Amino acid sequence: MDINKIRKDTRGLEDGKIFLNNAGSSLMPDLVTDAMIDYLKSEEYSGGYHIANVNADILEEFYDETAKLINAKADNIAFATSATEAYAKALSSIVFKEGDVIITTADDYISNQITFISLHKKLGVKVMRMKNLPDCELDLEDLEHLIKIYHPKLLAVTHIPTNSGLIQNVEAVGKICKKHDILYLVDACQSVGQMVVDVEKIGCDFLTATGRKFLRGPRGTGFLYVSDRILEQEYAPLLLDMRGANWTEYDDYKLFTTAKRFEHWEISYASMLGLKHAIRYANEVGMEPVEKYNRNLSQKLRNNLKDSGFDVWDLGNRLSSIVTFSGPDGDLENIQKVLKENNVYFSVAYKNSALIDFTNKNINGIVRLSPHYFNTIEEIERVSEILERSLK
Ligand SMILES: Cc1ncc(COP(=O)(O)O)c(C=O)c1O
Structure with a gap:
């Protein structure tokens, strides 16, 4: 470097x-802000729709760069306005009913904890936290034990907590999820851009990240990774819009095939372009x-x-x-x-x-x-x- x-x-x-x-x-690296300012200037003169059409190929590169960063395919990536938005969309695609169990950790991010408590209050979902070992690592034996008793619907782990230097062993949790066929959501908000994050090695179904932190992108950006098996099983956000599906009948729609179904139609393309440049910069540095x-x-x-x-x-x-x-x-x-x-x-x-x-x-x-x-x-x-x- x-x-x-x-x-x-x-x-x-x-x-x-x-x-x-x-x-x-x-x-942000200079090229991120420069690209965003240039893009906004062209919107100023020609209007946002025209400029998005003219730049369609350049904007599409966002998906390729993001996929490269986390060892995924472009079709597994959705743009998001924040890590929290990505997280909420992923959670909303899971149909929870009363008594369903979510297992998380004591160190998961504050907003994730609040969301789980809200799911408990509104839907009667049970929230459990796996134990930590004395050295602060996740107690994986306790996790296996909880899984055998409670058959959780979802496991949710924050890779790097916001207020502690800990790096959680998300790969080991991924193996356990695979063994027991449990949905696995990883909050990689603090790890993406800071260190190697590889969704194949982690073995997660969903992974969320933000733009503005270690990725050095603009505020108001983030992304969601959705695995092939989740896309194939037709998971989609609860409140879909026309970015997610084709309106085929008066009372029916057909889901689009890629993770873009987790996006909303209206986004700031200047911001998406800025995030693309930040991620490309990170990929080039390595x-x-x-x-x-x-x-x-x-x-x-x-x-x-x-x-x-x-x-x-x-x-x-x-x-x-x-x-x-x-x-x-x-x-x-x-x-x-x-x-x-x-x-x-x-x-x-x-x-x-x-x-x-x-x-x-x-x-x-x-x-x-x-x-x-x-x-x-x-x-x-x-x-x-x-x-x-x-x-x-
Ligand atoms: C671990 C972790 N997860 C999620 C978030 C939320 O990110 P955002 O504010 O982009 O929604 C943060 C923000 O600090 C975080 O540290």
């Missing part, structure tokens, strides 16, 4: 900030070197923070580029002040966003730093020094 070139490709880095909020909303580079940055940062006396809260055997920590007596305020004064971009999360995890860790919140491949080891050292000095 040519870090100098990558940094030059990113105007957002020109003012000397240290940008470490890639798990929140990253900096996810293997990105994963390796990010692991080095985050390990260095964690070690420095621990050595300086901060409490680092990332537990698990494989850790991601999400580094979470707090200061003496759980301090978050002083850390935020110092980072802001030094033009370091970060985010903070409080207890309700990771209710189970933070309760278990007995903390009220964390500061999150999330380095990415345009960051340098010098930046990591500088931030570590700034934080160490703040303790003296």
Whole structure:
């Protein structure tokens, strides 16, 4: 990876900030915003329908680039306006009835947990969470045990939780789902763009992602992967529109064959184009070197923070580029002040966003730093020094 070139490709880095909020909303490469602005300008002059027709082939490349990123086929990809929209569409395609069981994890994303609770309240679906082992890894024996007793309809796992450095063993869960023929939904919102994500290896039926985080795309974008077996079984969102089906009879329709049936007809094509460019950029840099580079940055940062006396809260055997920590007596305020004064971009999360995890860790919140491949080891050292000095 040519870090100098990558940094030059990113105007957002020109003012000397240290940008470490890639798990929140990253900096787009220049070509992403340039392509979007050009596209909007052409809409301004000719209207959106004409411009979408003229650019049909270029827009279609979004599906090829996304498929390449996660080792799928273009027909398995749907554009979405966010990871949450993709997740809701996937869930809505499953016909839940009272007593059906969803098994998830204690570390799944806040919005997923709220959605499951809503399914419980509205439809009487039972929500269970598999146990964690003492080292924070998923307890797969417990999972097999729960499956044998409850015969779940769906297993849902967040690959990388938003507020902890943990990387969940989604491949092992995938094998168990296959063995027991259970639907499998993976939230890869924080892993796509950060590391290699391969839907064949994971063995999932649905996988959701957002554009604006480690993928470095625009806000208001994301995607959904839908496996062949799900498409063949005619799964489709509950509230379909004309993007999903052909209206063939007064009282009937015929579903379209590809994952596009999970889209809505109206979307921002400028945003889709921006996401295509961001994904193409990620494909060109290559996810293997990105994963390796990010692991080095985050390990260095964690070690420095621990050595300086901060409490680092990332537990698990494989850790991601999400580094979470707090200061003496759980301090978050002083850390935020110092980072802001030094033009370091970060985010903070409080207890309700990771209710189970933070309760278990007995903390009220964390500061999150999330380095990415345009960051340098010098930046990591500088931030570590700034934080160490703040303790003296
Ligand atoms: C793990 C995880 N899943 C899902 C989401 C939701 O993504 P979006 O805001 O694009 O819907 C987030 C956002 O922070 C996340 O971290």
